[in-house]
Structures are given as C-alpha cells and as structure tokens.
Amino acid sequence: MTIYLPIAELSVNIFVILGMGGAVGFLSGLFGVGGGFLITPLLIFYNIPPAVAVATGTNQVVASSFSGALSHFRRGSLDVKLGLVLLVGGLSGSTAGIFAFKLLKSLGQLDLIVSLAYVTFLTIVGSLMMWESVGALKRLRAQSRSPGSSSAAPRHNQHTWVHRLPLKMRFRRSKIYLSVIPVIGLGFGIGLLTSIMGIGGGFMIVPAMIYLLRVPTNVVIGTSLFMVTFTTAFATLVQATTNHTVDVMLAIMLIVSSVIGVQYGVRVGRKLRGEWLRAGLALLVLAVGVRLAVGLFLRPEDIYSLIATGATAQ
Amino acid sequence: MIGRAPLRRGIAAFGLGLALACLALVSGAAAAPGDARMPELRGGPLDPTNDNGALTLDDGETLELGISTSEIAVKSNFSGAEITIFGAIVDANPFALALDQYDLVVTLEGPKLATTVRRKQRVFGIWINRHSVDFHPIPTSYSLSSTRPLGALATEATLEKYGIGTENLKVAPLQSSADSQVNVAAFREALLRRKESLGLYRSDPKGVNFVSSTLFKASISLPANIPVGTHTVHGYLFRNGNFVAEKRLPLHIVKTGLEQAINTYATNDAFLYGIFAVLLAALTGWLGSVIFRRD
Secondary structure (H helix, E strand, O other): OEEEEOOOOEEEEHHHHHHHHHHHHHHHHHHOOOOHHHHHHHHHHOOOOHHHHHHHHHHHHHHHHHHHHHHHHHHOOOOHHHHHHHHHHHHHHHHHHHHHHHHHHHHOOHHHHHHHHHHHHHHHHHHHHHHHHHHHHHHHHHHHHOOOOOOOOOOOOOOOHHHHOOOEEEEOOOOEEEEHHHHHHHHHHHHHHHHHHOOOOHHHHHHHHHHOOOOOHHHHHHHHHHHHHHHHHHHHHHHHHHHOOOOHHHHHHHHHHHHHHHHHHHHHHHOOOHHHHHHHHHHHHHHHHHHHHHHHHOOOOOOEEEEEOOOOEO | OOOHHHHHHHHHHHHHHHHHHHHHHHHOOOOOOOOOOHHHOOOOOOOOOOOOOOOOOOOOOEEEEEEOOOEEEEOOOOOOEEEEEEEEEEOOOHHHHHOOOEEEEEEEEOOEEEEEEEEEEEEOOEEEEEEEEEEEEEEOOEEEEEOOOHHHHOOHHHHHHHOOOHHHOOOOEOHHHOOOOOOHHHHHHHHHHHHHHOOOEEEEOOOEEEOOOOEEEEEEEEOOOOOOEEEEEEEEEEEOOEEEEEEEEEEEEEEOHHHHHHHHHHHHOHHHHHHHHHHHHHHHHHHHHHHOOOO
C-alpha cells in the first residue's frame, strides 16, 4: 500500500514508514532518547530527500520529547529554570543553524555536511558512551564480587574549569550553583545541530549535562527533553517557513507509530539494567555512525546527481 | 483555474478523432469522390506546404489527438498510471495507408525546469560534490511511444531536427556555468542516464498501435514520481521516414484533495503550516502520554 507524500513529492510504502517509526519509537523508549538521530538517516536511506528528512525528523522529535517531558514534569524530575537557560542558547543556536542549512543547501554540500556531522558526533558520543558503560559494567561485576565497595556514580563534588566561570545562577531543583555560560553554550551547540541534522540531541545533552555541568542524573533527562521539545518545535517552525520542507503526511505516520513504539520500548527497558541499556545505546549510536561513515568512503553508485534549480518555465 | 477549457478541447478532439475514424470506416477510402468532408480539406495532393523537400508526396495530412481526460489527479495512492491517447490521421493518402507507410510518435513532456548536474569526486577518501554544470530548462519527464523503434522510423537527422527521443532533447548547458575543466558531454550523458534510471525518461517502441487504418491508440505510462504541472502531449506523424505533421495537447497533472491542500498550505501559509505541524506533534505526544499513562 503506497501513500503519496505531498511535500517530498513521492510515493512511499505506508508500512515501511510505520515500521520505521515503530522501531525508532521502541528504541527511544528503551534507551530514553528522542530518536531523531535514527529517523533522519533511515528516511534518507529510504530515498526521502535529505532536506525533507531533516525537517520532518525534527517534527517527529517534537512529539516524542514533548510526551517524555510531560511525564517527567508530572514526576517532578524536570528543572524548568535550568531548561529555560538551556533554551536561550538552544533557540539562538537553532536560528543560526537554519541559516547554515540554507547556505549549505545552495552550495550543494548539505548532504556532505549532514553526513559528516552525523559521523563525527555519533562516533565520538558513541565511543564515549561505550567507554563509560564498559567501565560501569566492570564496576558492576566487581561490586557483585565484593559487596560493600563504593559505587561509582558521577562525582558531584569534584569541581572543574566549568565551575570557575562567572555569571553564576542557582538552580534549586537540580541543587546546583552554576555559571550560565556553559549552559547557554551547550544549548547553542545542540540547537545548531538540531537545525542542521534534524535531531533533538538528547544523546549528546544528557552526557554533557552529567559530566560537564554535573547536573544530578535524576533531573537530566526530563530537563533535556524540556529543552529539546522547544528547540525542535522552533526548528520545525523555521524549516516550514523558510525551506517548506516539513511533510506533515510523513510526520503524522512517523509520530503515531513512534508514540506507540515508545511505550513498548519503555516497558522492555524497565526489565533491563541501566548499565546494559547504556551499553546498548552506545552500540546503536556507534553502529549508525559507522554505517554513515562507510557511505562517505564507498564509491557512490552514480557519481552524478541531479538537482532541479530554476522555477518552472513553460 | 486549470482544466476547463483544455478539457473541452480534449473531449472535442477525442470526439473528432472518433468521428473521423467512423467516417473513414464507413466511406472506405478516405478520399472517396463526393466526400462530404471535401470543403474542409486544407490541401490536396497538390498542396504546396511541403517542408520535407520535393521528393515527398505530401497530401496535406494532418494529425488529430484526443485524450480521455485533460487532467490527471495525483492522489494519495498514486503509484503511476497509464494513459491512452487516441488520434487520427486526417486526409491520409490511401496508397500510403495501403503500403503501411505511416508511423507515429507520441510523447508526453513534463514541465521544464532548469537543472544542475553535480559530480562527486574523491577528496581525502571522501566522496564529495566537486564539479557541477547548469543546464537550460529541460523536461522533468519524457515518455515516448512509437509505432516502431525510433531508429527504424526516421533518420537520425530528422529525429534530431524535431527533437524526438531522449538523445535528441534540447539539453544544453548554460554557457556561463560550463566549467572549463569538465567534460560537459559526460554531464549531459549522466543527466539522461539519471533521468532514465529514475523512470522519468522512458520509451516504448511498440506503444502506438493502429485501431483502424487511420485511427491509432498510444499508450503512455506515467511513473509514480511524475512531476506535477502542465505536461504536453506531442504527436508526430511520419510518412516513409519523413516528418508530415504534428499536434500538441496540454495535459495537466495535479495534486488533488488533501495532497493539494497540504501543498498549497505549506507554501502560501508557511508559518501557520509550521504551527499546525508543531501542534499536531505536541497533541499526538500528549495523547500518547495520556493513553499509556495507566500502566
């Protein structure tokens, strides 16, 4: 069964799209990420034009992160103040990203930059996560062998250069006293990537908040989802206004299937140990990064590509 | 806005084709003495309008085309289509008919768009777009049907003169953009190859069949990714390898219903459309968190 996508201007198999959304939803529920970094490359593999894939992927992340942010808000594991400061950076980064997106598109290097950004961030973040989770798993084993040894959660008391920066602000719910400069900077970087890569960036903000800003783990996910909801909503809006590349038909199929997939992912995730889940996510992130890297180095099927440039001339 | 007048014209042409075919069947030979159509004839065997040189016997044949519809709607389940174009050779020479000398080519040309061809090159091991050539507007799609393979139908020079066949389409680079370092011919070839592999340029050498001696039927298949816009049905009549007559008809390929509404909305009210997309996502996300909250 095919369905015609009005903005992408091609027919796709409805079950392939629903399957993609469901699978990505399942993984995002399992690992607690938005799934934008999975959906955009998948759409591109399925011949959706990259510009449409990026913009529509962003729209899909709005749904999944809003859903997550709401449940964290109800549980009280969301620091609104910290989220708002992140958002200041996020929105400005997102705006800058949209202009970069337009510029790269006109230069014909959008696909390359999107791929390079994916490869770089996915492999770096994936490797770091892998490193961390292998360490955690080792400690877990050591702990089970000799009960009573100290647990190795991130050390909150250790101060780094980040904590010597000026313009400090108190974040009550997170119980931290921190300069706004790294918070806004982090938000800006993630916002930039949201516009260019069509991702929420949850898989990057979460580790950055834990290890760089030393935000307590319990509020990190809720707060990052809060920020991601707004940056992706903003990016969707700007993509729709400037590039006309948001395909609601595609988005609604992805959203509905991923919202259902998320619930099953969350259920399975509850039965698994956090350390194993983090290792699994690291593996997934690395796998996508490596797959994209291979695509950059392999000789393409046809080294020529066509782009319709001018307006219709009858 | 679109469709009305061309639709009527299309139906009229179709009707005319059928009527002519019936007449031809009833009266036997087209040029039967005392034929009621005689006053309408623009030329007879001595008609001077001969653009193929003195050697051709031009009987002033003309071509009529008709499509059952002048508008094709791309709906949400569109996965390509096949259209049938009817046509008739008017004032056909009975001897030429008897000797099977007539050949037809029917093409469907998509709206023209300026196109850029980019070529990837390996830079530090990575394949990136390096060179590009801009082309003058070319048809976004081109489907051709003919009674015989083009090579057997007319000489290369004739086909080239009338721009028939993908090889002979006017695909010319913009001079200003032509990079001196690159081989423009390779880019042109790549453009045609890409179009063919995308299914946008296609040909069927047996797509045109005679239904009666002068009435013919051309089948043209439209790919699923056919661009929307005003397409042109173009019929060419050949006699003994010489071009005799041609006829054009517009064919509108439009998005309809929801698809059209979404597209118009996304372009004309882009901001509201963006708001709508975001609200839709937020609403679905919220519904999801509410529905699955219990467990």
